[in-house]
Amino acid sequence: MVGEHLSNEEFFTGLSELFDSNRAKSHGSIFLTQRRLQFSFGSTASTPTKTADNPLWDTRPQDPLPIIVRATNSKSTKKVGGSRKSEKRIKLSTIVQPEALDRFYLRYAELCKAGMSALKKRDRSKRKKDKAKKRKAGDGEKKG
Amino acid sequence: MPYFTTSSEWVEQSSLLLKARPTTTRITSKYSVLKPNASKVRKQKEKSAIKSSSKTPPSEPSATSGVASFQASFILKTYDPESGTCLKYRTDKAAEVGRLVGSLGKLGRHMAALPEVLDDLSAPADQGTGTHTPITEGASSKDVKSAVPESKSAPQAGGGGGKKKKKGKK
Numbered sequence: 001m002v003g004e005h006l007s008n009e010e011f012f013t014g015l016s017e018l019f020d021s022n023r024a025k026s027h028g029s030i031f032l033t034q035r036r037l038q039f040s041f042g043s044t045a046s047t048p049t050k051t052a053d054n055p056l057w058d059t060r061p062q063d064p065l066p067i068i069v070r071a072t073n074s075k076s077t078k079k080v081g082g083s084r085k086s087e088k089r090i091k092l093s094t095i096v097q098p099e100a101l102d103r104f105y106l107r108y109a110e111l112c113k114a115g116m117s118a119l120k121k122r123d124r125s126k127r128k129k130d131k132a133k134k135r136k137a138g139d140g141e142k143k144g
Numbered sequence: 145m146p147y148f149t150t151s152s153e154w155v156e157q158s159s160l161l162l163k164a165r166p167t168t169t170r171i172t173s174k175y176s177v178l179k180p181n182a183s184k185v186r187k188q189k190e191k192s193a194i195k196s197s198s199k200t201p202p203s204e205p206s207a208t209s210g211v212a213s214f215q216a217s218f219i220l221k222t223y224d225p226e227s228g229t230c231l232k233y234r235t236d237k238a239a240e241v242g243r244l245v246g247s248l249g250k251l252g253r254h255m256a257a258l259p260e261v262l263d264d265l266s267a268p269a270d271q272g273t274g275t276h277t278p279i280t281e282g283a284s285s286k287d288v289k290s291a292v293p294e295s296k297s298a299p300q301a302g303g304g305g306g307k308k309k310k311k312g313k314k
Binding site: 026028029032033034035036058060063064065067101102106108109110112116117119122 | 173179
């Protein structure tokens with residue numbers, strides 16, 4: 001299982017490829033997931049375990065825990081007999097250590113910004129219209 | 145599950161959920177680009193046909209193709225399977241992506257059980273939010289709750305206000 005996870009750098013390159021293929025295809029979805037890495041490999045002593053008497057068992061761990069970030073290009077369940085061509089499912093996952101978290105998310109945000117290019121850009125023409133309207137209104141007030 | 149109308153609201157509620165259940169809660173974000181489905185295309189064609197018949201310009205290919213173009217959206221979902229809580233936010237604006245992924249990082253700090261102190265250092269705290277006392281892990285959730293929306297909303301409002309003022313002077 002450990003070997004399946006990519007390093008943060010490899011994850012970024014994989015994710016940008018995912019975005020690129022999505023752009024080339026011009027439709028499709030990309031899923032990004034993040035959660036606390038519950039089972040740490042090797043050292044099980046530091047991870048808190050669930051106990052019945054303490055409902056807040058996991059809220060105050062002694063050490064910061066790594067988180068796992070996943071990315072995939074399609075849903076896990078395929079429609080049976082669907083008309084769509086079944087594509088190869090790409091799964092990426094990486095473990096982000098707590099000390100690398102801030103750095104990771106800076107890169108991650110940049111990548112997402114660049115990758116999600118089909119979203120609506122800020123509409124500047126509308127704003128110009130508003131400006132013009134405001135100016136007109138201002139002139140009217142001055143005259144009156 | 146209804147969507148939150150503002151992203152700051154989603155971030156706030158998600159951080160509260162993560163504080164309560166940091167191990168089981170996960171955040172899934174979905175970026176999807178959809179082809180307009182057939183019925184929608186038909187409806188839009190009908191609409192444009194009505195428009196063109198009532199008004200004089202008969203051919204508006206740019207307008208019709210613009211409406212029936214691909215619909216992209218970015219959906220954020222915080223889900224805790226244990227309590228069944230699901231918090232969602234949806235946007236189609238590219239301008240919001242950077243901020244939202246940044247807040248994913250903030251929420252990631254909750255997941256990693258890191259204190260929130262470094263949040264303020266990384267965030268552009270240029271406005272009058274410099275009164276943050278360093279929040280330790282033992283701080284009450286009330287403090288944290290008040291701190292998060294402050295730092296989020298202040299720069300936006302300040303930026304918008306500043307621009308307007310400048311325009312007025314000109």
